[in-house]
Amino acid sequence: MNRYIVSCLGSRERYGIPVALYKSGMLDSFHTDIYVPQIISHISKNVSLPSSFKALLQRNNPELPFQYVDQQFLLGLEFRRRVRRAKSLKERQDLLAHYGAIFAKKVGASINGEKNLIAFTGAALESFLRVKDLGGKAILDQVDPGLLEWERIKNERDMYPGWEIGQDDPPWSYDFEDRVWRELELADEVIVNSQYSKKSLEFWGSKQSIKVVPIASSVQRMKKQNINIRRPLRVLFFGALCLRKGVHYALEAFQILKQKGVEIEMKMAGELYISTEKLRCYSGVTYLGTVASSEVPALFDNTDVMIFPTLSDGFGMVQVESMSRGVPVISSSFCAEIVSHNENGFVLDEVTAEGIAYFIERYSDDRKLLEVHSSAAFDASEKYSVQNYQGLIRELFD
Template structure:
């Protein structure tokens, strides 16, 4: 059993859910990260700025993570954020993570306190694994996506939809080697879903992964009124990419409009595909990236979330949607958040026709939409933060 845990993570990862959960159990020894803003500062400025990038920057804080428990490398984080935004493809982003991830891991290794358990994330942990083990710590590595298998799936899809990507689709072999080294040398690998566990176990050839689902990061709110009059409003939230299945959503909505159905699609998030290709289709509206604290109001304005992902470690947008009573049309290539026929629909096989059919069911049957909205809200109870704290304690063997 472990009494204290050190977490090392570039970025905020589900709004710092893991270190916050550990801190609430009195088990957080230290959080190492790149950018961290004192909550006393960010809470005052967050609602002043309307710029989404500034809002995202100010969100790098949490009221339940006091600064005395956090060590950060601000300049490193700022440089990484600036360069990763200008990266032209996945391989470039991965190479940036090799550079900045190794520098971050070296920073952690020089300052790491003695802990029972050290938990890091793939791409940013290799340099401190041996240091932690030499101190007598166990090392857990969190693999946030399906890894090599996921890339192979996305590569095949990008070839199928040639011309949609506005980025060159490639994979860094050096990054792959780095991640493999981290996964192999870790004592335990943490994944977010059964889907990821299957992919990672097949990749590294060892069955040493454990599942820790992602919790809700926004406040739950039951939906009291259902849209019975206006067109069915659909939302695609997150990076608009081939991997997330934006092509299926756009084509499905276009086809339904051609058939006389009243539907509209809102796209929110970073645009990662060709806008020229999108212009061939009707019925979609792009509103740009959305700051995390603006997501609840966006979800409250739509009827159904479309999540036709090809490969996702979890798919946190699913929990965000159901927490606001929004049914989701999802796939089997992610965490099993949606209960088919209760809180949405899960496509056994991803296809434009299948997606259209489920959209039509909501379009034609608003009582079904109401029933699934209620089911979504009830389902979201399973992902509340108190449940997550208990799961963290079980998976990481945290003692009282």
């Protein structure tokens, strides 16, 4: 049986790949920056702590034993602190290139003999060089759609000046672009999580074998019991509050509906990358800040509809998390094809405030439609179960 080392800077996909390989008996070791023992995470759930700190303390997976983990804890803390302060795409990419190189070099130094390695974009290069020198196999998990996505962000920033801090910086880091290219060239295989990402890499010019493996939701599935019949419609925007995620269109949609007298409540949760002055312009919107993973199910349980007007996302896990709790999604077409239009949500062919407002108003006016889509969303989420994902990983790597 093949065995694999997995290397991951951050908590990508809630550690889905190392967990799947461990449960299949194929995991050699898992290298990461921060991985907190389960007992500490369990205790922190019942302690009053800032959401960002509580989220950090839940960096683990109960199905992955701690003894399989080799972590670079101090590097992870420094990397996390600086990334949280970064406001521009270029700044975040430069930080990932810098810390990713340090991380990958240490991972590479720990590898002896012919080993197979799965590593993630930006933190793979030096460890790939080591693995290839030793005759092993290098597999890259491509995190985002790359150049196509960065160009979309640049165009949006040009159209909406003053929304994001750091908009005067270069649109993306050309050093990071070079690093990603070198990782792609070294990789024997590339994994992506959606057809959208695959098409984006092919647009970029990648010639490697690209395999699509949709990722799983870590949120426990639970069908919504009480559909909102008479109360104002509760709408959630969940994810980084930035131009790439379409936060500006969501806010403008709320303003349109408010002016029309449509009764809705809008909450936003996630890292804030837009100017606070812009956010304050939209009175009536509640900003919750970052949300720890343990608090995500309750967040969806108090939501009727989630909006995900992203301009580009390799996958868009929040769609699956939302549907896992019976919450239909108004999504865009620039991500994984998870939502089926007018079956378990709505899909925007083009992201506009008017389009978002139109579909929100349909749910507000027709609560029976909301109920039908809620049930269908829950049913569709079964496809993205952990069991199905682990089966795909076993099939791919065994």
